[in-house]
Amino acid sequence: MNYEFPITKTTNPKQKPDPKGLRFGTEFTDHMFVMDYNPEDGWNNGRIVPYGPIELDPAAVVLHYGQEMFEGLKAYKTPEGRVQLFRPYMNAQRTNNTNDRLCIPTIDEELFVAAIKALVKLDQDWIPEGEGTALYIRPFIFADEPFLGVRRSTTYKFMIILSPVGPYFESGLAPTKMYVEDVYVRAVKGGTGEAKCGGNYGASLKAQEIAHEKGYEQILWLDGIEKKYIEEIGAANAFFVIGDEVVTSELNGSILPGITRNSIIALCKKKGIKVSERKISIDELEEAYRAGQLKEMFASGTAAIVSPVGELLYKGERMIINDNQIGPVAQEMYDTIYGIQTGKIEDFMDWTVAVE
Amino acid sequence: MNYEFPITKTTNPKQKPDPKGLRFGTEFTDHMFVMDYNPEDGWNNGRIVPYGPIELDPAAVVLHYGQEMFEGLKAYKTPEGRVQLFRPYMNAQRTNNTNDRLCIPTIDEELFVAAIKALVKLDQDWIPEGEGTALYIRPFIFADEPFLGVRRSTTYKFMIILSPVGPYFESGLAPTKMYVEDVYVRAVKGGTGEAKCGGNYGASLKAQEIAHEKGYEQILWLDGIEKKYIEEIGAANAFFVIGDEVVTSELNGSILPGITRNSIIALCKKKGIKVSERKISIDELEEAYRAGQLKEMFASGTAAIVSPVGELLYKGERMIINDNQIGPVAQEMYDTIYGIQTGKIEDFMDWTVAVE
Ligand SMILES: Cc1ncc(COP(=O)(O)O)c(C=O)c1O
Numbered sequence: 152m153n154y155e156f157p158i159t160k161t162t163n164p165k166q167k168p169d170p171k172g173l174r175f176g177t178e179f180t181d182h183m184f185v186m187d188y189n190p191e192d193g194w195n196n197g198r199i200v201p202y203g204p205i206e207l208d209p210a211a212v213v214l215h216y217g218q219e220m221f222e223g224l225k226a227y228k229t230p231e232g233r234v235q236l237f238r239p240y241m242n243a244q245r246t247n248n249t250n251d252r253l254c255i256p257t258i259d260e261e262l263f264v265a266a267i268k269a270l271v272k273l274d275q276d277w278i279p280e281g282e283g284t285a286l287y288i289r290p291f292i293f294a295d296e297p298f299l300g301v302r303r304s305t306t307y308k309f310m311i312i313l314s315p316v317g318p319y320f321e322s323g324l325a326p327t328k329m330y331v332e333d334v335y336v337r338a339v340k341g342g343t344g345e346a347k348c349g350g351n352y353g354a355s356l357k358a359q360e361i362a363h364e365k366g367y368e369q370i371l372w373l374d375g376i377e378k379k380y381i382e383e384i385g386a387a388n389a390f391f392v393i394g395d396e397v398v399t400s401e402l403n404g405s406i407l408p409g410i411t412r413n414s415i416i417a418l419c420k421k422k423g424i425k426v427s428e429r430k431i432s433i434d435e436l437e438e439a440y441r442a443g444q445l446k447e448m449f450a451s452g453t454a455a456i457v458s459p460v461g462e463l464l465y466k467g468e469r470m471i472i473n474d475n476q477i478g479p480v481a482q483e484m485y486d487t488i489y490g491i492q493t494g495k496i497e498d499f500m501d502w503t504v505a506v507e
Numbered sequence: 508m509n510y511e512f513p514i515t516k517t518t519n520p521k522q523k524p525d526p527k528g529l530r531f532g533t534e535f536t537d538h539m540f541v542m543d544y545n546p547e548d549g550w551n552n553g554r555i556v557p558y559g560p561i562e563l564d565p566a567a568v569v570l571h572y573g574q575e576m577f578e579g580l581k582a583y584k585t586p587e588g589r590v591q592l593f594r595p596y597m598n599a600q601r602t603n604n605t606n607d608r609l610c611i612p613t614i615d616e617e618l619f620v621a622a623i624k625a626l627v628k629l630d631q632d633w634i635p636e637g638e639g640t641a642l643y644i645r646p647f648i649f650a651d652e653p654f655l656g657v658r659r660s661t662t663y664k665f666m667i668i669l670s671p672v673g674p675y676f677e678s679g680l681a682p683t684k685m686y687v688e689d690v691y692v693r694a695v696k697g698g699t700g701e702a703k704c705g706g707n708y709g710a711s712l713k714a715q716e717i718a719h720e721k722g723y724e725q726i727l728w729l730d731g732i733e734k735k736y737i738e739e740i741g742a743a744n745a746f747f748v749i750g751d752e753v754v755t756s757e758l759n760g761s762i763l764p765g766i767t768r769n770s771i772i773a774l775c776k777k778k779g780i781k782v783s784e785r786k787i788s789i790d791e792l793e794e795a796y797r798a799g800q801l802k803e804m805f806a807s808g809t810a811a812i813v814s815p816v817g818e819l820l821y822k823g824e825r826m827i828i829n830d831n832q833i834g835p836v837a838q839e840m841y842d843t844i845y846g847i848q849t850g851k852i853e854d855f856m857d858w859t860v861a862v863e
């Protein structure tokens with residue numbers, strides 16, 4: 152199926168930001184994609200319009216009951232000027248898994264990707280080209296029926312906005328400090344942990360602020376039942392190199408199935424690096440650390456791709472990992488994925504999707 | 508402190524709905540209260556304006572990360588025409604507890620109540636007077652800074668909207684059927700269960716739909732760790748009469764501290780009815796049921812006040828409670844609380860607050 156969307160161009164193009172000072176998610180491009188849902192027409196009226204405020208009834212379900220979801224992926228420009236996306240069908244699939252959990256109507260995957268392509272194509276001059284930069288793509292859906300009873304909304308909006316971004320952490324690839332949270336809980340099996348819904352993030356702010364106050368950038372979440380097994384990081388999955396094994400927590404129903412996580416596992420397999428998805432207890436990490444076997448730790452996610460962790464704090468015990476330096480596995484994963492994304496390395500995994 | 512808010516009156520008053528056909532949360536009055544927050548001025552610019560759509564940047568934090576909360580209470584008109592609120596300071600306190608959990612700036616309790624009073628006073632002709640009706644008051648707060656990084660928003664809106672409502676359940680005080688959920692989880696200690704934030708409700712829709720498909724109106728949630736202890740109901744707390752004891756789950760960190768719950772406990776104490784807050788396992792309920800000791804079950808919440816439960820389904824086992832009839836405790840609690848709220852019974856608990 153071929154999707155085409157009417158375009159209303161802005162008459163008032165914004166000035167593009169200085170690519171050097173780019174921060175994450177503060178500036179937006181000239182246009183946005185909008186599509187409506189109602190029970191009669193399903194998803195309809197997909198269109199591209201100038202970026203600008205939306206109107207919402209104050210009783211709209213999203214403002215009261217958090218029936219909302221989002222995705223995140225990136226567009227890059229290759230040295231030859233080709234524009235490409237990284238694994239957008241994975242985001243489309245995850246969208247529909249999230250939608251199912253949140254009682255939001257699913258979206259045809261081709262339509263999802265076509266909408267992204269159309270918008271990125273129009274605003275492609277906004278794709279920054281410096282090291283660590285990209286055009287961040289934020290598809291999101293929210294329930295907009297004005298109704299205060301607690302049940303699924305009958306109407307929705309699907310939107311896409313674009314933001315030129317620099318490295319997620321101001322420190323770039325410098326290792327971050329991570330706080331192992333043992334009071335607050337992110338998610339539990341039967342909850343919404345494996346869905347990319349707003350409520351998960353609002354709920355995480357408090358623990359994150361406490362960690363910040365203690366001087367830690369990020370949180371490492373433990374499972375909500377025994378507070379014993381590693382789950383994931385604020386907005387990233389967690390990887391460890393223990394001895395010669397690359398390990399990440401298995402998808403147990405409360406962890407977000409990261410696309411970067413999936414890519415790292417696939418790359419390790421392709422490169423013959425031993426990798427496993429399994430339960431990892433915080434005790435195992437401590438023991439490995441004491442035995443000198445905790446070689447590396449890193450976060451994986453669309454925002455930073457790979458972000459090394461130099462220090463872990465658990466119940467007052469500080470573990471300094473790899474001398475607070477980025478390790479070889481993290482570096483190789485970052486170089487390979489970012490290389491493929493930006494077209495500087497040949498896409499031997501068939502992951503990129505060209506725009507146009 | 509004396510709060511006054513500028514009022515912009517509607518030039519286009521709506522027609523009031525037929526008090527007979529009133530449903531919950533579908534129609535709204537002529538005006539709404541709006542107040543802004545920014546770090547320099549704190550909460551400021553409280554104002555009453557005509558009810559109507561709001562403008563939101565598509566990158567507003569609330570649409571992505573669910574940083575939002577709400578409250579619910581009611582206004583009534585007494586036979587003498589006096590307008591009164593039921594325990595609004597309890598809602599103000601709970602607002603601030605929720606805000607603290609969601610990293611939303613707290614609001615002065617007097618300001619919170621003054622805003623409600625001012626709006627209800629202006630739209631008091633909308634208070635319906637039939638049996639089981641009331642003016643439902645919905646204060647809510649959402650984060651509106653346009654920023655995609657995951658951290659607390661710097662700006663917010665506090666709003667109040669009003670909706671004339673009929674009985675929450677179309678069946679009125681007729682007993683409902685309840686499904687004991689043993690797959691999905693509402694909340695877990697360390698999460699947001701005791702906060703009134705949007706994410707809790709979006710997350711609950713799926714289980715609710717499954718229960719509906721099976722012919723059950725409501726869900727009884729179990730604890731997220733052992734799936735063994737009673738937590739609460741979709742949007743209400745759970746009460747049981749076991750033998751001669753009225754029991755409700757203790758506030759354990761994952762249950763919403765309901766104001767109706769608090770009122771029922773206080774009333775029982777006042778009236779010399781044995782009441783306790785403690786852990787209640789589903790096994791205890793089954794045993795009490797088999798021994799003929801599970802005399803009553805009811806839900807407590809602002810929407811329905813008291814709503815008797817006639818049937819409980821747990822893992823395929825149906826328990827029919829009190830012959831599917833409302834029991835004496837539920838009836839007495841409903842009559843007393845609704846009587847106090849509507850001024851038909853003297854307010855011997857000092858719970859009502861007059862508007863003006
Ligand atoms: C909670 C959480 N875990 C993990 C990830 C990583 O997922 P992905 O690699 O698809 O970006 C994200 C999002 O970026 C996230 O929000």
Ligand SMILES: Cc1ncc(COP(=O)(O)O)c(C=O)c1O
Pocket residue numbers: 579739740741742743744763764765766767768807808809810
């Ligand atoms: C999850 C939940 N539990 C309990 C209640 C009951 O609280 P209240 O009696 O204050 O209305 C509510 C809200 O009404 C609720 O949403």
